[in-house]
Amino acid sequence: MAEITPIPLAELTTLRTGAAPERMLDAATSEVLVDALREVWSRNDEWFVLGGGSNLFVGDEPFDGTVIRILTTGIERLPSPHAGRARLRVQAGHNWDELVAYTVEQRLAGIEAMSGIPGTVGAAPVQNVGAYGQEIQETLVEVELIDESTGEVQVVPASELGLGFRTSVLKHHYGGAPIRRAVILSVTLDLAEVDEAGREISGEQLRRALGITGDGMLPLSDVRDQILATRAAKGMLLDPEDPDTSSAGSFFQNLIVPEVVAAQLPPECPRWPVQPDLDAATVIPLESFDGYIPPTPVVRPEVKVSAAWLIENAGISKGFRLPRSRAGISTKHALALTNRGRATAGELAELARYIQARVHSEFGLLLQPEPVLVGIEL
Known part of the structure; x- marks a missing residue:
């Protein structure tokens, strides 16, 4: 295990x-990472793991515990049990966008719409990362993880991760602890093999982002190029010369609300239906079956609502800053809170609370932060 001189988290x-x-501590291999975690847990230290640092909001006071940097990398191609598909086992510390670039180069479809998302592969299942209608749960097969409660390394199928909209059983939600405290060591994806023509684009959000109106195939490289251009125009690609990219991406989550709540919002507020699980099955043990099959419960439709629209229509425009603050809304995207130059965590938190209050006052909805908060409260 490599203990290093602690680096300010503002640099990471x-x-x-x-x-x-x-x-x-730095962990460049899975073995070192497992040893480091077991050692930290045996000491009962406060701890957290750090990958790309793109979904983390850290307070101004020094963290009184151990930070473990996950620096593992590597992609292993495996056969898939499904015809026309291939599997990739990827180490947790591997850069996510480098993985996407690899899949596009290898003509493996399934994550190309998530091009340009910062961070590491191991963080992707934790919050069920997604963009433009594509989510990792659509291709995720399993993860290898180490469980804090037992210290054991296990392979866990995706079906046991409780994947939902930007969530899983592993995620630290604001104000609460994860259902399962564990660290991902590797991720296995199952992707479709395509030819030079690429794939047909069917999702509404992705079609709109790509400007597609008719039918037809689109090469994966074209999808990636257009998504990267779109993200760059919104300040969502990291650029040290552009203060709009000094952010955690979308600071607030889009809201998932009942259809009846969405109906009370102005009609121009962007919204997307959340599809219910129509394949859900009721399992009745044979020994207890008495011939009665309970009726299928009525599934109340839910709707995803644009947080960016709520912010702007609560009177907070792109580029907004509180007086004398070095924190501000991105000039390109209303969902990104940015550090405009040596802003403290306190300044960013003050801006976040102000936005929450304005949106709640105007629409009665409370925006929830998307980044993991360490040593800071909203």
Whole structure:
């Protein structure tokens, strides 16, 4: 295990906040990572793991515990049990966008719409990362993880991760602890093999982002290029010369609300239906079956609502700043809170609370932060 001189977290996170922690370890292999975690857990230290630092909002006070940097990399191609598909086992510390670039080069479809998302592969299942109607749960087969409660390494199928909209059983939700405390070591995806023509684009959000109106195939490289251009125009591609990219991406989640709640919002508010699980099965043990099959419960439709629209229509425009604050809304995207130059975590938190209050006052909805918060509260 490689213990290093602690580095200020402001240098390792895209929001650029946070002092140096008490202790820092580097793990460049899965074996070192497992040993480091077991050692930290045996000491009952406060701890967290750090990948790309793009979904982390760290407070100004030094973290009184151990930070473990996951630096593992590597992609292994495996056969798939399904015809016309291939599997990739990827180490947790591998850069996510480098993985997407690899799949496009290898003509493996399924994650190309998530081009340009910062961070590491191991973080992707934790929040069921997604963009433009594509989510990792659509291709995720399993993860290899180490469980804090037992210290054991296990392979866990995707079906046991509780994957939902930007969530899983592994995620630290604001104000609560994860259902299962564990660290992902590797991720296995099952992707479709395509030819030079690419794939047909069917999802509404992706078709709109790509400007597609008719039918037809689109090469994966074209999808990736257009998504990268779209993200760059919104300040969502990391660029040290552009302060709009000194952010954690979308700071607030789009809201999932009942259809009846969405109906009360102005009609121009963008919204997308959330498809219910129509394949859900009721399992009745044979020994207890008495001939009665309970009726299928009525599934109330839910709707995803644009948080960016709510923010802008609560009177907070792109580029907004509170007086004398070095934190501000991106000039390109209303969902991104940015560090405009040496802003403290306190300044960013003040801006976030102000946005929440304005949206709640105007629409009665409470925006929830998407990044993991460490040593800071909203």
